[in-house]
Amino acid sequence: MKMIAPVLTVLAAILLLWYAATVWMNSQWTYDQAARAGEEVTFSELVTDTLTQKRPVLPAPHQVAVGLWEGVAGQKITSKRSLVFHGWITLSATLAGFALGTGLGILLAVGITHSRAMDLSVMPWAIASQTIPILAIAPMVIVVLASLGITGLLPKAIIAAYLSFFPVLVGMVKGLRAPDHMQLDLLKTYNASQGATFWKLRLPSSMPYLFASLKVGVAASLVGTIVAELPAGATRGLGARLLSGSYYGQTVQIWSALFAAAALAAILVVVVGIIEQITLKRMGMVQ
Amino acid sequence: MTAAPVIQARGLELTFETNDGPVHALKDIDLDIEKGEFVSFIGPSGCGKTTFLRCIAALETPTGGSLTVNGISPEEARKARSYGYVFQAAGLYPWRTIAGNVKLPLEIMGYSKAQQQERVEKVLSLVDLEGFGKKFPWQLSGGMQQRASIARALAFDAEILLMDEPFGALDEIVRDKLNEELLKLWSATNKTIGFVTHSIPEAVYLSTKIVVMSPRPGRIHEVIESTLPKGPRPLDIRDSEEFLQIAHRVREGLRAGHAYDE
Numbered sequence: 001m002k003m004i005a006p007v008l009t010v011l012a013a014i015l016l017l018w019y020a021a022t023v024w025m026n027s028q029w030t031y032d033q034a035a036r037a038g039e040e041v042t043f044s045e046l047v048t049d050t051l052t053q054k055r056p057v058l059p060a061p062h063q064v065a066v067g068l069w070e071g072v073a074g075q076k077i078t079s080k081r082s083l084v085f086h087g088w089i090t091l092s093a094t095l096a097g098f099a100l101g102t103g104l105g106i107l108l109a110v111g112i113t114h115s116r117a118m119d120l121s122v123m124p125w126a127i128a129s130q131t132i133p134i135l136a137i138a139p140m141v142i143v144v145l146a147s148l149g150i151t152g153l154l155p156k157a158i159i160a161a162y163l164s165f166f167p168v169l170v171g172m173v174k175g176l177r178a179p180d181h182m183q184l185d186l187l188k189t190y191n192a193s194q195g196a197t198f199w200k201l202r203l204p205s206s207m208p209y210l211f212a213s214l215k216v217g218v219a220a221s222l223v224g225t226i227v228a229e230l231p232a233g234a235t236r237g238l239g240a241r242l243l244s245g246s247y248y249g250q251t252v253q254i255w256s257a258l259f260a261a262a263a264l265a266a267i268l269v270v271v272v273g274i275i276e277q278i279t280l281k282r283m284g285m286v287q
Numbered sequence: 288m289t290a291a292p293v294i295q296a297r298g299l300e301l302t303f304e305t306n307d308g309p310v311h312a313l314k315d316i317d318l319d320i321e322k323g324e325f326v327s328f329i330g331p332s333g334c335g336k337t338t339f340l341r342c343i344a345a346l347e348t349p350t351g352g353s354l355t356v357n358g359i360s361p362e363e364a365r366k367a368r369s370y371g372y373v374f375q376a377a378g379l380y381p382w383r384t385i386a387g388n389v390k391l392p393l394e395i396m397g398y399s400k401a402q403q404q405e406r407v408e409k410v411l412s413l414v415d416l417e418g419f420g421k422k423f424p425w426q427l428s429g430g431m432q433q434r435a436s437i438a439r440a441l442a443f444d445a446e447i448l449l450m451d452e453p454f455g456a457l458d459e460i461v462r463d464k465l466n467e468e469l470l471k472l473w474s475a476t477n478k479t480i481g482f483v484t485h486s487i488p489e490a491v492y493l494s495t496k497i498v499v500m501s502p503r504p505g506r507i508h509e510v511i512e513s514t515l516p517k518g519p520r521p522l523d524i525r526d527s528e529e530f531l532q533i534a535h536r537v538r539e540g541l542r543a544g545h546a547y548d549e
Binding site: 182183185186187188189190191192193196200201204207283284285 | 344346365366368370371372374376378380381382383384391392394395396423425443
């Protein structure tokens with residue numbers, strides 16, 4: 001409970017800065033309008049106007065809150081204007097991509113830790129793959145797959161997987177190599193097979209590393225999905241919501257979609273965190 | 288007619304190639320360890336006592352000479368699972384209970400569930416840890432963890448027990464108690480034990496044979512046969528004249544082997 005005061009202080013400071021920025025950034029429009037009408041604007045008029053514009057440069061927090069509320073609760077969830085509807089589209093592709101990326105990351109990590117050749121041949125490509133901006137890759141993947149007749153969830157999931165396999169790969173390689181010499185020697189004295197070493201030592205040792213990576217991976221998946229929803233002029237998903245908002249200058253819609261995406265990411269990370277807690281507790285690795 | 292030694296080393300050598308040139312970790316090691324003996328290896332850091340133990344366990348490969356364990360090569364002996372090895376750290380898996388940890392070698396070696404259960408109970412009582420099977424390692428003290436790791440090494444009933452400074456990280460009171468228990472366990476099971484230590488009292492108290500080693504190159508300086516009675520010994524045997532004489536001989540041996548030179 002001691003933490004409430006500092007947390008609220010930081011929140012208040014952010015809101016205050018945001019409101020100040022809103023007044024400042026939207027003031028040009030207010031001044032222009034007043035000049036056209038040949039009127040003078042008082043400070044209180046300026047504040048009232050900048051916080052209530054229909055298409056502000058920067059929407060005020062309460063406008064975003066209202067936009068978010070109407071998007072989530074004010075529509076039927078099957079409506080094209082519902083953030084729940086778009087959120088679900090994005091979420092399903094995110095989860096598919098996350099599963100795909102996690103599976104790929106784990107498989108590659110297992111290969112890399114067991115084969116020196118794979119370590120040398122695959123790891124550089126994995127690193128190189130992450131140096132290419134996703135914005136450059138995403139449209140190509142969408143277009144190529146569309147020409148093959150593959151549209152909808154799969155192309156988005158592939159791009160999400162492209163972003164999320166990497167943290168899982170790096171974390172799992174580290175985790176599978178976590179057992180020290182003594183622990184490996186111990187298994188050697190039992191004449192344990194490679195398989196037994198993997199299942200009984202390497203895999204359990206890697207669990208804390210895996211979960212740390214999954215948290216990064218799931219957030220990366222969401223970013224990948226949203227980016228994948230931008231280029232094809234998609235009409236569904238939070239990315240599409242962002243895009244159409246920017247086409248029509250609907251800044252409130254953009255910010256609402258942004259916050260919906262942020263909330264979704266937060267929920268996903270928290271869910272992974274809860275699964276982590278339960279798993280590690282069951283394994284006896286946290287007290 | 289005596290039985291063949293359990294461990295026999297003749298002219299054993301191990302040279303590590305490093306960037307600073309070859310390092311003679313072991314040189315001209317000749318040693319016989321008979322069945323049922325408790326042999327301590329004592330010497331300063333770098334004398335090769337741990338390396339020798341690791342050679343017996345086939346965790347290191349000698350570069351010269353011969354070494355047999357149970358009459359076969361160490362590698363074959365390792366594959367035949369003829370020894371249990373206890374490391375300096377307990378190295379229990381944090382995600383397994385104490386019983387789960389003791390069960391680990393049994394699972395790997397393919398014992399049936401019923402056999403696993405039976406053996407875990409047996410060795411946990413051997414090391415005085417009955418009733419702790421369901422605890423996780425972090426719930427136990429360092430001494431208890433090390434006892435669990437000894438139970439793990441005993442679980443598959445190997446004839447030889449190799450121990451690399453198993454009590455080195457524990458305080459003296461716990462160490463005394465574990466030493467006493469180890470002697471009881473040894474006389475109850477009649478295993479052959481190789482034991483690496485830094486401590487003169489520990490070596491003298493436990494051993495039937497004390498191998499004094501000296502560094503650069505690692506070699507055996509002297510082998511001292513203990514005249515103390517075989518089997519469980521009371522802790523206060525360490526105040527006896529006989530004990531002090533043996534301890535003195537070990538110290539002299541270490542000094543003559545330049546163990547105290549800087």
